[in-house]
Amino acid sequence: xxxxPKGSLEESTKALFAKAGWKITTSSRSYKPSIDDAELDGxxxxxxxxxxxxxHGFFDCGLTGFDWIQENNSDVVEVxxxxxxxxxxxxxxxxxxxxxxxxxxxxxxxxxKRVATELVxxxxxxxxxxxxxxxxxxxxxxxxxxxxxxxDAIVDITETGNSIRANKLRIIDTLLETxxxxxxxxxxxxDPAKRKKIETIAMLLTGALEAGSKVGLKMNAPKAALExxxxxxxxxxxxxxxxxxxxxxxxxxxxxxxxxxxEIIPQLKRIGxxxxxxxxxxxxxx
Numbered sequence: 626x627x628x629x630p631k632g633s634l635e636e637s638t639k640a641l642f643a644k645a646g647w648k649i650t651t652s653s654r655s656y657k658p659s660i661d662d663a664e665l666d667g668x669x670x671x672x673x674x675x676x677x678x679x680x681h682g683f684f685d686c687g688l689t690g691f692d693w694i695q696e697n698n699s700d701v702v703e704v705x706x707x708x709x710x711x712x713x714x715x716x717x718x719x720x721x722x723x724x725x726x727x728x729x730x731x732x733x734x735x736x737x738k739r740v741a742t743e744l745v746x747x748x749x750x751x752x753x754x755x756x757x758x759x760x761x762x763x764x765x766x767x768x769x770x771x772x773x774x775x776x777d778a779i780v781d782i783t784e785t786g787n788s789i790r791a792n793k794l795r796i797i798d799t800l801l802e803t804x805x806x807x808x809x810x811x812x813x814x815x816d817p818a819k820r821k822k823i824e825t826i827a828m829l830l831t832g833a834l835e836a837g838s839k840v841g842l843k844m845n846a847p848k849a850a851l852e853x854x855x856x857x858x859x860x861x862x863x864x865x866x867x868x869x870x871x872x873x874x875x876x877x878x879x880x881x882x883x884x885x886x887x888e889i890i891p892q893l894k895r896i897g898x899x900x901x902x903x904x905x906x907x908x909x910x911x
Contacts, residue, residue, distance in 0.1 A: 627667035627826075628675040628687025631656065634805065635669060637709060638688060644833035644907050645826075664822060673743075676701055676808060685813035686823050692719060692782070692803035696747050702809040705827045709805060709834060715784060719744055719801040722769075722794040723778045732798050735759050738777035741768055744801075748780045751800050769794060832908035840886055841904045843878040845869060850897040857892050859885065880909065 629638055629649070639649045648661040656669045670678070675689035676699035686704070694701065708716060721740075723729040736757050741764040742748045749761050764771065768781045769792040780800060783789055789796060807827050813819045846854055851866075854877065858864060864879035877898075881889065886903055893901055 626683065626685050627660075627665055628678055628684035628689070629658065629667050629669045630672035630675060630688055630805075631669040632671060634672060634688075641707070641709060641830060641833055644836065645829040646908075673697075679808050679810050682810050682812060684810065685819055686807065686809040686826070688805055688807055690717075690803045691806050692744060692747070692801055694806065694808065695801065696744055698746075699808075700811065702811055702814045704807045704809050704814075704823060705831055707805045707807055707830055707834060709837075716802045716804045717782050717784045718799050719747070719780055719782050719803065720789070720796045721778060721780050721798040721800060722772070722789055722796050724773045725793045725795045727773065727777075727795075729778065729797060732757055735778050740778045740780060741771050741776040742780035743768065744780060744782075747801060751780075828910060829908060832910040835909040835911070836906035838883055839880050839906055839909055840883045841878065841906055842881055842886065842889075842901070843876065843904075844893060844898040844901040845874055845876050846893075846896070846898040848873055848875055851875065853896045854893060854898060857889060857896065859889075880906070 629635070642649050647665070649658045649667070651658045651669065658667050658669060660667055668684075672689045673693050673696070675684070675687040676694045676697050678684045679687045679701050680697075680699045688707065694703070721732060723735075729735060732752070732755060736759065739760045739762060740748060740752075741762050743764050743766075745761055745763050752759050752761070762776070764779070768779045769788060772779055772794065779794075781789075782803070786796070807830060809820075809823050814823065842858070855864070858879055859881060864877045867876045867878075869876055890901055890903065
């Protein structure tokens with residue numbers, strides 16, 4: 626039984642599973658998906674709740690943010706990191722923000738003030754650890770618009786900082802970095818059959834994420850150019866080299882970061898490579 630995050634991560638999670646080899650389909654209002662694997666069942670629920678249901682055993686495993694594992698104090702197995710979101714493959718941050726025009730420069734300046742957040746337990750523990758007395762209130766959403774009229778500061782999550790700047794806020798501290806984690810119930814993890822399935826899911830999801838920033842590259846080249854080509858290609862491993870019917874030529878295949886392909890391909894062409902093909906990858910499993 627698999628716990629899947631409903632809401633902003635839903636579509637990117639379904640896309641990740643598709644790359645990993647599982648097709649997950651849902652109707653517009655359904656929380657019970659169809660998964661093309663007889664060994665898997667699942668539910669879409671809010672990411673805030675997944676770790677609690679994994680800990681209690683309703684889910685054998687699930688995907689949720691590190692922030693909500695911390696917030697819920699969930700006793701679960703953290704199987705692997707899956708750094709992805711609806712917009713990027715970067716970690717997100719929970720940040721303490723104040724109005725740009727305010728005089729607050731550090732957390733201590735908020736003593737006796739009111740702070741709004743969705744991450745109430747974590748924020749309370751943060752201020753308690755600093756021995757700063759503040760009133761922390763729960764925010765149901767649209768937290769950025771509450772300062773300065775309703776509260777003095779907020780703690781909110783950000784990927785890029787764009788929303789923070791758009792609402793004329795200033796970050797004065799970072800409380801927590803977070804990303805999606807694949808977690809498991811401890812009893813399920815101790816069951817050999819379930820653990821094998823959970824580890825398989827983790828391996829393929831990780832492989833699908835690794836493939837997102839990489840491409841395959843293959844080409845033909847004269848043997849005389851091999852040394853120059855090997856110096857040019859930043860391969861994950863040594864490239865695969867195969868003979869061609871012409872004994873003076875070889876075929877090479879490798880994996881590179883997609884971001885450098887545009888720089889490398891012209892260099893390879895100038896060295897003497899021909900028939901250069903760049904192709905996308907679904908999974909890269911180390």
